Structures are given as C-alpha cells and as structure tokens.
Amino acid sequence: MSALIEFQDVSKIYEMGESVVRAADRISMKIQKGEFVAIVGQSGSGKSTCMNIIGCLDVPTNGTYLLDGRDVGSLDKNQLAEIHNKMLGFIFQQYNLLPRLTLLENVEVPMMYAGVPKNDRRERAKVALEMVGLGSKINHRPAQLSGGQQQRVSIARALVGEPAVILADEPTGALDSHTGREVLSLLQQLHAAGNTVVLITHDNSIAVQAQRIIRLEDGRVIYDGDARTADAVVSSSLAGLGGGQ
Amino acid sequence: MKLTEAFQLAVKNIKGNRMRTFLTMLGIIIGIAAVIVIVGLGNGMEKYMRDQFADMGTNTVAVNIMGRGSSRSVSETQMYALVAENSEYFDQISPTVSFSGTVKIATESPSSTAVTGVSEAYFDMKGYTVSSGRGLQYVDMEKRRTVCVVGSYLNSTYYGGNAVGQTIRLNGKSFLIVGVMAQETDGEMEEGGTDDCVFLPYSTAARMSYTGKINSYTLTVVDETQAAACVSIVEDYLYDIFSDDDAYRVISMAQMLDAMNAMINVMIGILAGIAAISLVVGGIGIMNIMLVSVTERTREIGIRKALGAKERYIMQQFVMEAATTSALGGVLGITVGYGLSSVATIIVTALMQENLTVSPSIGAVLGAFGISTCIGIVFGYLPAKKAARLNPIDALHYD
Numbered sequence: 001m002s003a004l005i006e007f008q009d010v011s012k013i014y015e016m017g018e019s020v021v022r023a024a025d026r027i028s029m030k031i032q033k034g035e036f037v038a039i040v041g042q043s044g045s046g047k048s049t050c051m052n053i054i055g056c057l058d059v060p061t062n063g064t065y066l067l068d069g070r071d072v073g074s075l076d077k078n079q080l081a082e083i084h085n086k087m088l089g090f091i092f093q094q095y096n097l098l099p100r101l102t103l104l105e106n107v108e109v110p111m112m113y114a115g116v117p118k119n120d121r122r123e124r125a126k127v128a129l130e131m132v133g134l135g136s137k138i139n140h141r142p143a144q145l146s147g148g149q150q151q152r153v154s155i156a157r158a159l160v161g162e163p164a165v166i167l168a169d170e171p172t173g174a175l176d177s178h179t180g181r182e183v184l185s186l187l188q189q190l191h192a193a194g195n196t197v198v199l200i201t202h203d204n205s206i207a208v209q210a211q212r213i214i215r216l217e218d219g220r221v222i223y224d225g226d227a228r229t230a231d232a233v234v235s236s237s238l239a240g241l242g243g244g245q
Numbered sequence: 246m247k248l249t250e251a252f253q254l255a256v257k258n259i260k261g262n263r264m265r266t267f268l269t270m271l272g273i274i275i276g277i278a279a280v281i282v283i284v285g286l287g288n289g290m291e292k293y294m295r296d297q298f299a300d301m302g303t304n305t306v307a308v309n310i311m312g313r314g315s316s317r318s319v320s321e322t323q324m325y326a327l328v329a330e331n332s333e334y335f336d337q338i339s340p341t342v343s344f345s346g347t348v349k350i351a352t353e354s355p356s357s358t359a360v361t362g363v364s365e366a367y368f369d370m371k372g373y374t375v376s377s378g379r380g381l382q383y384v385d386m387e388k389r390r391t392v393c394v395v396g397s398y399l400n401s402t403y404y405g406g407n408a409v410g411q412t413i414r415l416n417g418k419s420f421l422i423v424g425v426m427a428q429e430t431d432g433e434m435e436e437g438g439t440d441d442c443v444f445l446p447y448s449t450a451a452r453m454s455y456t457g458k459i460n461s462y463t464l465t466v467v468d469e470t471q472a473a474a475c476v477s478i479v480e481d482y483l484y485d486i487f488s489d490d491d492a493y494r495v496i497s498m499a500q501m502l503d504a505m506n507a508m509i510n511v512m513i514g515i516l517a518g519i520a521a522i523s524l525v526v527g528g529i530g531i532m533n534i535m536l537v538s539v540t541e542r543t544r545e546i547g548i549r550k551a552l553g554a555k556e557r558y559i560m561q562q563f564v565m566e567a568a569t570t571s572a573l574g575g576v577l578g579i580t581v582g583y584g585l586s587s588v589a590t591i592i593v594t595a596l597m598q599e600n601l602t603v604s605p606s607i608g609a610v611l612g613a614f615g616i617s618t619c620i621g622i623v624f625g626y627l628p629a630k631k632a633a634r635l636n637p638i639d640a641l642h643y644d
Binding site for chain 1 (some may be wrong): 250257261471543544545547549550551553554555556557558621638641
C-alpha cells in the first residue's frame with residue numbers, strides 16, 4: 001500500500017536577490033493513513049514550507065510530492081481546489097473563521113464549495129459542531145466566542161468534509177495552556193477515530209502529544225521516529241529549550 | 246456553489262456595509278435618475294408637440310406664395326384645379342388669407358384675436374364644428390359677403406353667448422356674425438388661444454387686404470404617410486410657374502412634426518448621453534470600492550481558497566456583489582427618477598402654463614436597470630479577477 005503523503009527529495013528554494021534560501025532541502029518522508037505526526041522545528045527550520053507543500057498551497061522547486069499517490073505538481077488550479085476541498089482539512093493558528101458568518105455557516109463553507117445540497121450540509125455542520133461541544137452556539141458569530149471555542153469551530157470545519165488529512169498549523173499557538181490541551185485532546189480523539197492528523201508546531205511539549213515526530217532543522221529532517229523516545233526531544237541542540245514534559 | 250448562494254452572500258456583505266454601499270451606489274442612483282427624468286421629459290415634449298400639431302392637423306399641407314415680382318402669379322382657380330387633378334393625394338383645399346387690422350366689438354378692441362379668411366371647406370378640413378348659427382358657405386365666397394363665424398371665446402366674453410345675429414367691426418367694416426364655433430380647447434379658453442378667432446370668407450378678406458391677392462392655402466392630404474409626395478406635387482407645379490424655388494414655400498405638418506420630433510430626440514439623446522457619463526463615473530466608483538473590498542478581504546479569500554473554492558467561485562462572488570450593488574443602485578435610481586419626474590411635471594406645468602407630463606417610458610426604465618446591472622458586471626470584473634488570482638499563502642498571512 002502506498003503512503004498517503006510521500007515526499008521524494010522535495011526542495012523549496014527561494015531566491016531573494018543575491019542570497020538563496022533553501023527552505024526545504026531534499027526532504028524525503030512518508031506518512032501513512034491513520035498516523036498522527038508532528039512536524040516540529042524552530043522558526044526558519046522549513047516546517048511552514050513543508051506545511052504549505054503538504055497543504056497544496058505551494059509547490060516544490062524540485063522533487064515530487066505524492067498525495068494519495070497523485071503527483072500534486074501535475075495538477076491544474078481546479079484540481080488543486082478540489083484537493084483542498086476533499087482531501088485536506090486545515091486548522092490554523094489564527095482560527096481563520098469568516099467573521100460575518102455564523103458558526104453553522106462557517107462550518108458549511110467547505111461543503112458549499114463541494115456542492116453538497118443545503119439541507120444535507122446544514123445537518124452535517126450541526127453534527128460536527130455538536131461533536132466539538134458547540135452544539136448550543138450554532139447561530140453565534142466567531143467574535144462572540146473565546147479563542148479555544150473558535151479553534152474548536154475551525155476543527156469542526158476541517159473535519160466536516162471527511163478529508164483524508166487534517167493539517168493543523170500551530171493550532172495551540174494562540175491559546176493558553178489549558179485550552180491548548182483541550183484542543184490537543186480533540187486532535188487525539190480525531191486520530192483515535194481513524195483520521196490522519198499532521199500537526200505543525202515549534203513547541204516540543206505539543207509535539208510529543210503526537211504518535212510520531214519529524215524534526216526539521218535548516219530545511220532538513222534531523223529526526224524521524226517515535227514521539228515517546230528521548231531522542232525525539234533532545235536530538236536538536238536547541239530543542240531542549242522548548243521544554244519536554 | 247449555486248448562483249443563488251452567491252447572491253445571498255452578496256446581499257449579506259452589502260448589508261454588513263450599508264453606508265459604504267449606499268455611497269458607492271450614489272453615482273449609479275444619480276445617473277439612472279437623471280437618464281429617467283431626461284427621457285421622461287423628452288417623451289413629454291414629444292407628446293406635447295404631437296398634441297399641438299394635432300390641433301393644427303397633421304394631415305394638412307400649408308402653401309405660402311411669396312411671388313416673384315408682379316409678372317407671374319398663381320390664381321385660386323389654378324390651385325383648386327391642382328387639387329382636383331391630384332384627388333388621389335389631396336382631399337380638400339382652402340385659401341387662407343390672414344387679416345391684419347383692427348377688431349372692434351361695440352366699444353372694445355380685442356388685440357389678440359386671429360382673423361382669417363377661409364373657404365367653406367375649411368371647418369371640415371380642420372375638424373371644427375359650429376355650435377350655433379351656420380358655417381361659411383360657398384355663396385358667401387361668391388358674393389364676397391361681410392359675414393363671419395366667431396370663436397367660442399369671443400362669443401362668451403363679448404356677447405354673453407348670443408353672438409349670432411350681432412355684428413363685429415373689422416377694419417371699420419361691419420360684419421354680421423352668422424355662426425359660433427364650438428369650443429376647441431380643453432379646459433379654460435384663453436385670450437389669444439384657438440377659440441379667440443374670427444373666420445370670414447376668403448374672397449372678402451382678400452379684397453380688404455393690401456395686395457388683394459390670395460397668398461396662402463391650406464390643403465388636406467388623403468394619406469399622411471404620403472405627405473412628402475404631396476409636397477413635391479405642389480412644389481413641382483409652382484416651380485413650373487415661377488421657375489424659382491424661393492417664390493413659394495410648401496410645408497407639410499406631418500413632416501414638420503417629424504422634423505420637430507427628430508430635433509427633440511437628438512436633444513434628448515445628447516442630454517441623456519451627458520447624464521449617462523455619470524453612470525460611467527458611478528461604475529468607476531463601484532470598481533474602486535470593490536478593489537478596496539478585495540484588499541480588505543484578502544484573508545477571507547485565502548481562507549475560502551484553502552477550503553476549496555475554485556477561482557471561478559471567488560470571481561462569481563465578487564462580480565455578483567458588484568452587480569447586486571449596482572442593480573440595487575439602479576432600482577433606487579429608478580424610484581428617485583420617478584419621484585423627480587412628478588416634481589418636474591409640476592414645475593414645468595407651473596412655469597410654462599402648459600400641460601406637459603414628464604413620463605418615463607417602461608423601455609427607459611428596463612434599459613436603465615439593465616445598464617446599471619451591466620455596469621456592475623463590467624466594473625466588478627477587474628476586482629473579481631484580482632481576488633480570484635490571489636495566492637492563498639500570501640492571502641492567509643495577510644493582515
């Protein structure tokens with residue numbers, strides 16, 4: 001069985017005037033269906049580039065990215081839009097809910113673009129919001145909620161389309177530690193329910209909540225393995241500053 | 246995503262920015278209202294002209310003979326013969342001799358009464374009727390009788406409604422009033438109006454005039470659409486006599502009405518064109534605000550793209566928003582235009598003392614709505630394109 005996400009010598013090179021930045025330097029990795037992986041690294045390590053490529057928001061300069069066996073580099077704009085819609089569920093650090101829409105409408109957006117009939121998607125959005133514990137607030141607007149609640153809405157929005165990969169970019173970055181833990185446990189529940197979750201973070205204490213850690217430094221993979229070994233935390237000279245458990 | 250959903254989304258965004266949307270639409274509102282009022286004014290003027298000409302009879306051809314020295318002239322017999330020969334074109338003829346001189350009724354001298362010498366056929370040609378007494382007769386012409394028919398205004402103002410049998414003095418000569426014309430104007434009669442008139446036999450009028458000649462004729466045509474052909478028949482005939490086309494003038498009322506209407510239409514077209522410039526300005530206003538809106542909503546666009554919106558949907562959303570804004574502006578403009586039309590009708594009627602109704606046509610209203618919607622689509626396209634092309638990574642990190 002082929003991997004759900006597969007990087008084959010993926011590089012991303014930015015040329016800024018004279019200097020050349022290798023944001024990703026020949027990264028190869030595989031993520032299987034049902035895994036909970038944390039991609040961890042300091043600022044500038046290339047984790048955001050990785051996340052953009054995995055999320056099909058960006059394309060590699062060199063190398064191949066296969067998502068569910070398909071070469072993303074060969075797809076046109078409309079096919080990419082469909083991949084965003086059907087294969088990927090994004091959870092952002094800043095929640096990125098649409099402020100004018102109600103929670104229910106926010107969760108409906110991906111299904112609207114997928115062409116799900118109105119009544120059907122309303123029903124599914126309700127179920128998703130109930131699942132994250134916000135069933136009583138479906139007609140509120142995002143601004144009426146706390147940060148943790150907004151992040152739960154964005155999780156509901158990410159999972160409602162039943163995507164192949166849930167991609168969480170620093171999901172706890174804007175939250176206090178208590179609500180951050182809640183959000184993490186929600187991600188763990190999703191994983192337990194069989195979803196593939198990819199978590200991008202700079203924080204070791206967050207990363208170790210995952211099943212597997214891929215640690216990046218200067219655009220390269222320096223560790224790829226079980227999250228519960230000591231190596232996962234100390235393999236980088238700077239990693240210790242993030243604090244283990 | 247369906248169009249109705251894009252429309253609902255547009256309405257939602259418009260509602261969220263009421264003041265801004267209203268200011269954006271203002272250009273369109275003013276432009277559409279101006280076009281509606283101007284077109285309405287044009288329609289009113291055209292109708293007014295048509296009514297005026299209808300009074301004069303659009304089936305008439307007026308012939309004026311200035312002559313060429315004293316050597317050549319055309320007699321009434323020749324003119325009557327011309328009409329008789331071309332009976333497939335012409336119906337009737339009457340000489341019209343305008344009389345300039347004093348009018349005296351007892352001790353009073355009305356100054357604006359129109360006195361005209363005409364034939365016995367004239368009333369029939371003009372559609373006038375006699376309300377009491379009799380009309381002019383052939384024998385009055387033949388004998389050059391000093392009889393006349395007076396208009397309803399004179400009858401009621403000077404004779405207390407009993408003019409028949411009384412006299413009127415024209416240039417010192419006493420005329421017996423044999424008939425009173427039925428009232429022609431709707432509503433109140435005025436001094437100098439159609440009903441302030443005296444008709445006497447043309448032969449009598451010609452004799453009383455300085456030259457003693459008959460210089461104008463009124464002809465009625467069988468078919469108004471043949472007016473141009475009728476005019477050239479008379480012109481050709483007169484040219485054969487005078488060999489000089491400055492010696493006479495032949496005017497068909499139908500042609501004149503057409504010419505006047507064409508003039509009004511050109512004028513209205515130019516005015517509407519100027520008003521339409523404000524529509525273009527309004528469109529640019531919409532484009533400007535949509536560009537601002539795209540910038541403001543860069544993040545929203547990024548989110549939507551990350552959630553799977555195709556470029557086409559993003560475009561659709563912004564074009565729909567621009568079109569909805571300008572169509573709404575169009576509807577408001579039409580409403581304002583109708584309101585202003587009523588006001589303009591009151592003002593014009595008061596100023597000109599004439600019945601002129603400013604009435605926008607349904608065509609103009611539909612056209613205005615269509616144009617305003619198209620403006621939204623055209624001027625919304627560029628900002629929408631810009632929105633659709635945004636790179637989702639940049640858009641997501643935009644603050």
